Amino acid sequence: MNNSTEQLIIRALRSSQGREIDIFSFFIAGHDILKIADISRIHRDEKLELKGFQRKEIRKHVNSIVEYLDNEDGNTLFPNAIILALSPEVEYKQTRGRDPAGLQPIAQAGTLFIPLRSTGDRAAWIVDGQQRALALSKAKNKDIPVPVIAFIAPDLETQREQFILVNKAKPLSTRLINELLPEVDMYLPRDLAVRKLPSELCSLLNRDPKSPFYQRIRQASSEGDNDSAVIVDTALIDVFRRSIHSPLGVLAQFKGIGEGDMDTMGMYNAINIFWTSVKETFPTAWSLPPTQSRLTHSAGIKAMGTLMDRIMARVPSHHNAESVVKDSLSRIAADCCWTEGIWKGLDMQWDEIQNISKHIRALEEVLIKLDFDASIRSLS
Known part of the structure; x- marks a missing residue:
């Protein structure tokens, strides 16, 4: 030196x-x-x-x-x-x-x-x-x-x-770990390993200019720096994790069998197709923060994640996936109360819905029923 x-x-x-x-x-x-x-x-x-x-x-x-x-x-x-x-x-x-004798x-x-x-x-x-x-x-x-x-x-x-x-064993911010996980390439404990792919998808969506989530996701690194970052990353990561690990999840079909490689790009494209249609179907609600729109609220993101799995399940046999998703969403748009009104079947004002399990499940059920009834009508 x-x-x-x-x-x-x-x-x-x-x-x-x-x-x-x-x-x-x-x-x-x-x-x-x-x-x-x-x-x-x-x-x-x-x-x-x-x-x-x-x-x-x-x-x-x-x-x-x-x-x-x-x-x-x-x-x-x-x-x-x-x-x-x-x-x-x-x-x-x-x-x-x-060294002294016997030194370890x-x-x-x-x-x-x-x-x-x-x-x-x-x-x-x-x-x-x-x-x-x-x-x-x-x-x-x-x-x-x-x-x-x-x-x-x-x-x-x-x-x-x-x-x-x-x-890992300390009360470290979940959002901080979620954002860091995609940046490391190492052996991870099982509970962290299963969180890595959803976190990677979330980070990619936030960085891709062609993504409907471009710079809209609030991550640990963007706290207070970007007013347009209003969609909480943990809500999206939860949506992706459930879809990947549920047998009925649209992302599960890209997971591979056994130790097979995951088709990450297939997952990414499926996510982009659905949420781009969400953005185009509900442009006003999509542009507003959670205090003014329950679509960008964690409860709305999670409920729409369940609807994503349902609608996208009908897509594989169609060449124009974007059209199928857009038509499905447009049929229920008039009944969605993201920024005003009372949800039918919930008897709740739009802004009464909170990010708690009871409200999320109820909103999921309403969206699924709206989609089912609209699909039946489209066949008649």
Whole structure:
């Protein structure tokens, strides 16, 4: 390492896990955490590519940690380790000398040399402990030794993988994990693996200019940045997940058999066909936020997802799928109360419908009955 480069030099233990990934354990003064590590907050760049992975600062949580660190009794205990991803340029030198007899060869003692650079160009990133690091930087008690576990991460994908797995058991935002899942390519626990494909479809729809959902989906990275992003991602992901895993779901036919490959493009096209027709059939309701339209409300999205499976089941034998879907929706359009009126069969005002199971099921039943009655009439 270039000795002219300003750096933090600390004692550390080195071990390895998994694919021979170097893991380091050391203590650092609390105020030095944000001198060596950046907080990579989740956002999308001008090309709508996902950057970062962290949650936004939770001020109340940070302040409560600061209050604890600055308590006057002097008995502050801070045993919770901060987890960092280190750039490969961080250098480690093992301590020379003879080991004592019987020493377990699990870890080696040595010295870490971590470059000190400006924000946004630092040699480490916080994977777990963002709020604690912010609190340590604001606390009066800045010299408290803080335990750190760090690993070498050659790229952003490795950082995201560890972020998801480390936070899996914590109350991490479902929407944040949903948006991150499509960006990683690794072995996932089963409960995360089944969520990955619906999340991928949701992200693709939000980025594709030809999609009816283009920049309309509210994801963790778009909070407060895009007024047109009004459709909550979790509602759509729930629609896709149910359709993929239900025997009657239209997306299930593209799932493959056994361990066969999924036809993701087939799923994507089916989704686009149906929801483009929804947008064209209900242009006003589609353009409004959930407070003014129950079509863009999570309850409406989920109920229409059930109708998607029903209508699209009639499509395969027709060459002009768009026409079939558009005709089916146009036959029930007059009876849909997305922005005003009372739903027949529900006896509920349009804005009384909420995102709760009871209301969603009731709305699904009304839409299915409207579609069934309209289909019968079209045959007579």
